Amino acid sequence: MKKKKESSILKKLLRLGVKLALAVVALVVIFIFSVKLGLFGKLPSEKVLKNIQHQQATKIVDKDEATIGLLFRVYRSNVQYEELPDHLIDALIATEDARFFEHHGIDYRSLGRVLFKTVLLQDRSAGGGSTITQQLAKNLFPRDINNKFDIIVAKVKELFTASKIEDLYSKEEILMLYLNTVNFPDNTFGIGAAAQTFYNKSVDQLTTDEAAVLIGSLKANHTYNPRLFPENSLERRNVVLSQMLKYEKIDEATFDKLTALPIKLNYTNIQPNYGIAGYFREQVRKQLVEWAEAYQKKTKKEIDIYGDGLIIHTTLDKALQEAAEKSMKEHMALLQKAFEREWGNGGKWNDYEVYAKYVRQTQAYKQLAKEGKAENQIMPLLSQKENRSYYDINKLKTAKISLIDSVKQSIKQLQAGFVALDPDNGDVRAYIGGKDFQHFKYDHVLQSKRQVGSTFKPFIYATAIEGGVDPCKYFPANAVEYADQEGWKPVNSDDEDYKYLNVTMQEALRKSMNTVSVKVLEEAGIADAIKTAHEAGIKSSLPEVPSLALGTAELSMMELATAYTAFLNKGYHFEPRMITKITTASGEVLAEFETKEGEGRAFDKETAALLLEIMKTVVDKGTASRIRWKYHIQSEIAGKTGTTQQNKDGWFVGITPDLVSVSWVGADDGAIGFRSTALGQGANSALPIYAGMVKQMEKSKELNSEYLNRFEKPEQAIFNQLDCPPVKEDGFFKKIFSNKDKKKDFNEEGKQNTNIFKRIKKIFN
Template sequence: MERKKNQRLKNTIFKYLALTALCLFLLTIGFLWSIKAGLFGPLPDHESLAKVHNPQATRIVDETNENLGYLYRFYRSNVTYDDLPQHLIDALITTEDARFYEHSGVDYRSLGRVLFKTVLLQDRSAGGGSTITQQLVKNLYPRDYDNKFEILVIKIKEIFIAQKLEKIYSKNDILTLYLNTVSFPDNTFGIHAASKTFFNKAVKDLSLTESAVLVGSLKATYSYNPRVFPEASKLRRNVVLSQMKNYGKLDTELFEETILTDIELEYRSVKPSEGVAPYFREQVRKQLTKWAEDYAKEKGETIDIYSDGLIIHTTLNKKLQMMAEASMKEHMAVLQKAFENNWGNSPPWKKQAIYNAIVQKTDFYKQLVREGKSEAEIQEALRQKNDRETFDWSGTSIKKISLIDSIQNSLKMLQAGFLAMNPADGAIKAWIGGIDFEHFKYDHVAQSKRQVGSTFKPLVYTAALESGVKPCDYFSASSVTYANLEGWTPTNSDTEDYTHINVNMQEAMRKSMNTVSVRLMEESGIAEVLKLAHNAGIKSSLPQVPSLALGTAELSMLELATAYTTFLNNGKPSEPYFITKITNAKGEVLAEFKPAKDTAPAYSEETRQVVLEMMQSVVKSGTASRLGWKYKLTQDIAGKTGTTQNNKDGWFVGLLPNLVTVSWVGADNGAIGFRSTSVGQGANSALPIFGLLMQKVKADKELSKKYNKSFPAPSAKVVRMMDCPPTKEDGFFKKLFTNKDKAKTKNFDEEGKQNKGLFKKLKGIFKKD
């Protein structure tokens, strides 16, 4: 009786267990069916899987299709199966998926092993059961989940998608797709990017040990990063080589020989901020972003500028750009040292009033204030030394310094900008926005507006000529105090005594005389100078004050370059542009960009020739003469130096017959300038960038042929107009009745133009050309 009772109990338990198992089975089947049916989100269909899109970086090229750099979220590029060396394929399969050629997307044997050991035996070292195909799915459709249930759903989805992929693609295709999408160390995606980054070579040229290093890093991209942990990477590489030997892909002799070798990297970090023309490429990115938005509105088609494999064709000349960057770095390393030595032991960047303004804007300082720290506690925290990355011309390094030290180091660094453009159409040929894009993102070409100093004077001279002043008119070079301008007294930068000395326009331009520039402004009137400057392409608001003649206007480098194109382009300003066309990955043209249409000349051809001749004299024997005696440049060059008040900014505009260049140097903080004019003047701070560049251009056969040209000869009339002695002394009676020791005082017409008087008007009537 007891036996029957026990038997019935066993039967009942069995029935319940069987029923429970059946219910679990049916629930599992239903759960799997619901996932496959898309109740937890749709699975990609056959068509979309057949068009698997592997994101490709956008490539930026120069005017000759030379590569400048990439735009990407993750650096990657595609290779074909034929590019993959056999030892790379063997390393991958033997390490990641030994039965790759046997399964159809899912290795149920490995999956069962992982479930048994990991789930039932809680053995976390059991490894993963994902096949290469499943890992490919994970690469193509990155996981996004909030809890364990969601990750379970995602993993099941990946199994279904993997099985679909195996029906659509060959094993070789899957291997290629996987290697093009998988993540390697240092945020590189795809075997091409990894090969270039760590070994600076094409995938097909990878050696056995290099392939093993890269495959080994897939297990843990940080822990097995060969750059960061070379020993751990070597151990992992040897595990990969061991797997290859175990599966018969590597003979014992070669295995034993290879595991003894060290890893030799030829590391080339590929970051958007590194490489040629980083400031320029950032401007391309900004314009491209705007274009993509407009394209989507117009065409109804979305374009991803980071992953659609676009090719951006630009106007830049890579060779000229690289020479300009090298020249800037060469000069700035020397100038920075001179700048610091010139200030000695009391530099402005160490004054608390200057660096405190920066400190108080930092998140660290604001956090200390929110925490209620006292001023003494805040200062103590600010002076605490920690490991911080610092930049100087010896390189980037990690130093144990305080936050204040770090800010002072940043404040003292001089910045530089350089721009070169074709005056005929505005095409940008070189662009340097700062000294180092990684550490100083601010672009001084496009974003900054600084006082331009004497580089504005050619526009003042141009306005004066257009108003009727003749090149051989003479002007007193002595200083004048303007009583109605609060006693303002413009003076010249040199120490010569100009009492009783009068100079013509060319001599005044050659020596960059401030006193004469103001007198020329009186001749034309401020309104005429403003009008001409805007007609020459300057869009910024200009100060309507007499000091405009000395360059108190704040302009961008692009505006200044645009205005100077008029001196080489028949008086017409050329609008800067730098993208010529955009093509997709198939080479189809999506957009083309042309130079802006011709504008009307801002002034006459005769005036243009006169001012260009004057600016050539600046280079031959004036403030820019060091181009000849120091840099040994003998070709035709016109130019103008510029230095602003308190030596805050140094400028040089250099003109070749077919190139406009602008160089600028200064500190970003307005309270910091050069201590002495000898160091800070434009001829010493900015001109050398141009001088060093032209030396390199001269030594290069291709660029020398392109840019070493002669200016067209001026007309016979212009030659006659400028044929006069540079200086003329006052006559005997004027000297007799002039008190040398008494400062000359006069009023400047508030409306912008001095009344000429009857005698001067009559004199002008009888003046000959």
């Protein structure tokens, strides 16, 4: 009786168990179908899955299609399946999904193992059980997790999505999509980005051990980051290689050889501002923002310059840019040391009134001021030393210094700028806005306007020649005090008086004589000189004062470079161009940007040819002659140096038939200049950037043939106009009876006379 009773209870429990199991199964089935029906959020539709898209970095390329940088929110660069090496695919499948080619998105054997071991036995060593296709689904449609139930819902969604993906795509396409979307260490998305970041190479160049390192990192991006934890990464790499051995993707000998190798990275920290031509790329980005707004307004189509994988075709020459950046870095390191050594402890950056204004702009100062502290209380607090980072001689350093010391370090840094234009179309071939885009964002090519010094003089001389002044006319080289200009007395940078000497324009420009330039401006007329400059492409307002002859005008580097192209274009100029066209990754052209010729003609072709010949002598035997005797450059070059008052700005303009280059050096703070003209003059501060670049160009077959050609030989009439002795000394009686020290007014007589000649010249032309 007792046995019957026990048997009855057992049957009841069994029936109850079966009912409970069936109920659980029913609930699971109902739950699964409710997920499929979208009761817990819609599943991606077939249409969405057919058009799988994800953000892809926009690529910026140079004039020859070489990549110079990327624009992205998250760094991702897609690759095609054909670019994926076999050993990369083998490593992925052997490690993540050994039966990938056997299942249809769901590996039921692995799923069963996970359910039994992980859920029932609480053994987490069983792994996640997700196939590559399921992981792809997770990558494409990120989970929205708030609790454990959400994880279950997400897993079921991924099962259905994975099955749909398998229906729509081939196995090869799934592998390509997966490797383009998966997240690798250091916030790099996709195998293309990972290969570039960690090994500075394309995917198809990855070796087997390198592929194993990257695939191994997928298990835990941080833990197996080869940059941060090389030992962990090495151990994980060898696990991947052992899986490849297990599934016969490599043999024993290869396994032994590869596991013995150390991890060697060629790490490239790819960020939006990474790469060459940072300042140029930032200007391109700004132009793209404006273009995208206009494009969307016109076409009603959305466009994302950071994620649509656009190709931005620019005018930059990567090889030339690299040569310019290399020259600038090398020169500025030496110049900065010489600059600080020359000033010693007497540098202006140590003056309270100079550094204090920058200290007041810091958050630390503002916070203390907000707390009610006076400046005499704040400054001692900010003088306390602690570990800080600061920029010095082309790199970031760390030392125990005060906030005030770090401010001084910043403001004493010399800056540099460089821009090179193709005179035939205005295309920007090289562009350096400062000496380090990572640390100094201010762009000295377009944002900054500085006094240009003697680089403005050719426009004064061109105006005078246009007005009828004979290039062989002799101008007194002595210094004159102008009574109507409050006793202003321009002198020459070499401090020579040249009291009884008279010189031609060629001699005056060769030696950059300030005294003569003012007298030439008298002949040319201030208004006409300004008109010439504006027609050459200068857009800034120019001061209507005699000191214009000495370059007191404040211009951007781009304006100056643009204006100088008129000397190679018979008096005409082109507006600067940075972007030639914008295309999609597949090659569809979205926009094209034509060259744009500037309005007006600054001067005729004869005047342009005369000034070019004169500026050749500046390089061959004038203020820029160190190009020859110091740098031993043989190429044909015309040019002009420039130095402003108190040696605050150094300039050099270099001209070859196919390139106009402008370099500038100075400190950002107007109170800081060089102590001596010997160090601060444009020939010493700015010219070496250009010279260093040209030295590299002469060694490069491509750059040499493209930019260092010979000038077209001018007509004999040009040489005839310059065929006169450069210097003529006053005669005996003129020395006795003339009063060279007499004050005079800066008058309009010369302008009136030249205007007559100008009118006559136009009649005969």
